[in-house]
Amino acid sequence: xxxxxxxxxxxxxxxxxxxxxxxxxxxxxxxxxxxxxxxxxxxxxxxxxxxxxxxxxxxxxxxxxxxxxxxxxxxxxxxxxxxxxxxxxxxxxxxxxxxxxxxxxxxxxxxxxxxx
Amino acid sequence: xxxxxxxxxxxxxxxxxxxxxxxxxxxxxxxxxxxxxxxxxxxxxxxxxxxxxxxxxxxxxxxxxxxxxxxxxxxxxxxxxxxxxxxxxxxxxxxxxxxxxxxxxxxxxxxx
Numbered sequence: 001x002x003x004x005x006x007x008x009x010x011x012x013x014x015x016x017x018x019x020x021x022x023x024x025x026x027x028x029x030x031x032x033x034x035x036x037x038x039x040x041x042x043x044x045x046x047x048x049x050x051x052x053x054x055x056x057x058x059x060x061x062x063x064x065x066x067x068x069x070x071x072x073x074x075x076x077x078x079x080x081x082x083x084x085x086x087x088x089x090x091x092x093x094x095x096x097x098x099x100x101x102x103x104x105x106x107x108x109x110x111x112x113x114x115x116x
Numbered sequence: 117x118x119x120x121x122x123x124x125x126x127x128x129x130x131x132x133x134x135x136x137x138x139x140x141x142x143x144x145x146x147x148x149x150x151x152x153x154x155x156x157x158x159x160x161x162x163x164x165x166x167x168x169x170x171x172x173x174x175x176x177x178x179x180x181x182x183x184x185x186x187x188x189x190x191x192x193x194x195x196x197x198x199x200x201x202x203x204x205x206x207x208x209x210x211x212x213x214x215x216x217x218x219x220x221x222x223x224x225x226x227x228x
Contacts, residue, residue, distance in 0.1 A: 103209035107159030
């Protein structure tokens with residue numbers, strides 16, 4: 001079945017450590033996204049990529065980094081510079097890179113990161 | 117800038133009740149509008165969309181009409197079920213931003 005796979009589902013990190021969240025898709029979608037979800041704040045865009053080897057900062061990119069070396073993979077690294085990393089992280093993809101297709105996102109099941 | 121405002125939650129209803137979840141927006145140009153749903157422990161799923169004024173999106177018994185005059189896209193369902201318990205997000209997309217802007221979401225709980 002086609003879809004987006006995020007791993008791990010739960011992750012615990014000590015302060016000062018970097019951690020990488022995996023996102024893989026087999027939908028052959030061009031665009032991929034990382035969102036952060038906090039209670040009562042909705043979804044905030046961290047980074048997005050519309051093509052391999054290219055990505056753009058979203059609204060809250062500070063303290064995060066990404067890479068897009070392959071079309072199907074878009075890992076997110078939460079660095080020690082991120083002041084409040086405890087959150088639910090969602091990866092998404094869209095088949096289109098323009099027009100209304102940009103709004104039709106397919107989401108993974110999320111990764112919950114807790115900093116101890 | 118573009119923004120989406122959703123009504124304050126949470127909302128608790130009895131099964132078979134009528135549901136309305138309000139959503140209003142501020143945007144430059146002519147946005148496309150979306151409703152996403154997030155069931156417990158899962159990612160979001162696209163529920164419905166509308167791309168121009170007076171369009172009605174519908175899916176799974178839910179409906180929403182794109183009202184340009186009131187800049188609204190309220191979600192409605194005539195008879196909710198326990199399985200509709202979830203978080204609902206309104207979102208907009210404009211050509212200027214080329215990315216979705218989400219509202220804060222609202223939690224719906226339906227009692228048997």
